[in-house]
Amino acid sequence: MAGLLSLFPAGSALADDGTLVVGGCRADDLVAEFGTPVLVVDEQALRSRAREYADELTVRWANSRVVFASKAFPCTAVQRVMVEEGLGLDVAGGGEILTALKAGVDPGLVVLHGNAKSDEEIALAVEHGIGLVVVDNSDDVDRLEATVPDGQTQDVLVRIIPGVTADTHAHVLTGHEGSKFGLVPADAEPLIIRIERSSRLRMRGLHVHVGSQILEVEPFAESVAPVARLGDFPVYDLGGGLGARYTWADNPPAVGDYLDSLIGAAREHLPSEAEIIIEPGRSMVCESATTIYRVTTVKHGTITFVAVDGGMGDNLEVALFEQRFEAGIVGRFDGPDPERVTVVGRHCESGDVLVDGVDLSRPEVGDLLAVPATGAYCFTMSNNYNGNRRIPVVFARDGLARLVVRRETWDDLSARDVD
Numbered sequence: 001m002a003g004l005l006s007l008f009p010a011g012s013a014l015a016d017d018g019t020l021v022v023g024g025c026r027a028d029d030l031v032a033e034f035g036t037p038v039l040v041v042d043e044q045a046l047r048s049r050a051r052e053y054a055d056e057l058t059v060r061w062a063n064s065r066v067v068f069a070s071k072a073f074p075c076t077a078v079q080r081v082m083v084e085e086g087l088g089l090d091v092a093g094g095g096e097i098l099t100a101l102k103a104g105v106d107p108g109l110v111v112l113h114g115n116a117k118s119d120e121e122i123a124l125a126v127e128h129g130i131g132l133v134v135v136d137n138s139d140d141v142d143r144l145e146a147t148v149p150d151g152q153t154q155d156v157l158v159r160i161i162p163g164v165t166a167d168t169h170a171h172v173l174t175g176h177e178g179s180k181f182g183l184v185p186a187d188a189e190p191l192i193i194r195i196e197r198s199s200r201l202r203m204r205g206l207h208v209h210v211g212s213q214i215l216e217v218e219p220f221a222e223s224v225a226p227v228a229r230l231g232d233f234p235v236y237d238l239g240g241g242l243g244a245r246y247t248w249a250d251n252p253p254a255v256g257d258y259l260d261s262l263i264g265a266a267r268e269h270l271p272s273e274a275e276i277i278i279e280p281g282r283s284m285v286c287e288s289a290t291t292i293y294r295v296t297t298v299k300h301g302t303i304t305f306v307a308v309d310g311g312m313g314d315n316l317e318v319a320l321f322e323q324r325f326e327a328g329i330v331g332r333f334d335g336p337d338p339e340r341v342t343v344v345g346r347h348c349e350s351g352d353v354l355v356d357g358v359d360l361s362r363p364e365v366g367d368l369l370a371v372p373a374t375g376a377y378c379f380t381m382s383n384n385y386n387g388n389r390r391i392p393v394v395f396a397r398d399g400l401a402r403l404v405v406r407r408e409t410w411d412d413l414s415a416r417d418v419d
């Protein structure tokens, strides 16, 4: 359990009484003010990571930019931090376009994705001057040509399937043959020619994304050559996908090592004057956030179940792709009598498990339980299962906490009812 603190954002500490302190704020104080469960973001950690990404990319390839994959944490306040740190935003849908604009992004720095973009989303992108639309298929081209007004052009990239797999869960692989995203090079070629002939579209370059939670650097590098073979373009968007550290067994590559490999391949295969874009999501936000729950039940038996007041309503990562998390009782990370337990949620599914097997010290009803590394895709996929009210997001910085997303109310749950 001694390693648990190392999974919280840098600068996290234990107070004299053992209470977890994140962003300078005590977990018990945060809970007293905002209730449980609560998703706490260490704002400084978020900003540092954004700067690290931008700096490490620029030193390796000057004509480059980082766009944050909003889908990893599509909350306006998080997008605003990225904008303030000079990053662009990758969006994958109409709602993310609108929150990105609300966050103050320069629309020219937005990249729109989607394998099934609707007419409405294409119209929103064109109307708001979104910088790059990543074409996934020929229907995207039909829609864009029908939408872009006379005399105007829309810059596009074409998404390529590089035929690369990586050692990650099948549900988050995207670069393999058979992926629903993008086109294999042979199918991309005629579409590129069509776009180059279009008076409404401007063919700017190619896009590739191998998958998510990738803990090795080779697949990223391998994805570059298949794209390069399609010819020279002004822009190459090499996607996101770097893995994050969820448990002490994880050893994700440092951003610098990942970029050494990726940009090394770019130097080998891509035109030196091209612009390179990367789109980190998970690794940008995951480790900056912590979820704090209240223990509601401790049930002893063959297995000791420690049930908390959240679960798959605020963290679908476990059910979706078996992501392992760690956890500790606030105030007793290194406490006595550690017992191997299964931490479960409050939802009516046996799959509603937060941590399958973790040592907790004397867990009791009323304890606070902290789960680190919940910044990626947890807010994104939070839901109302079993009438769950989606949980608040709090930014903690230098001992000050501010609410950036409020908890849903009971009234919110019926707000869309029309009868």
Ligand SMILES: Cc1ncc(COP(=O)(O)O)c(C=O)c1O
Pocket: 069, 071, 072, 090, 113, 174, 209, 211, 212, 213, 239, 240, 241, 242, 279, 280, 281, 282, 283
């Ligand atoms: C096109 C694209 N870019 C970037 C990302 C971000 O990936 P990650 O969160 O693994 O960095 C994704 C995630 O699925 C994606 O689909």
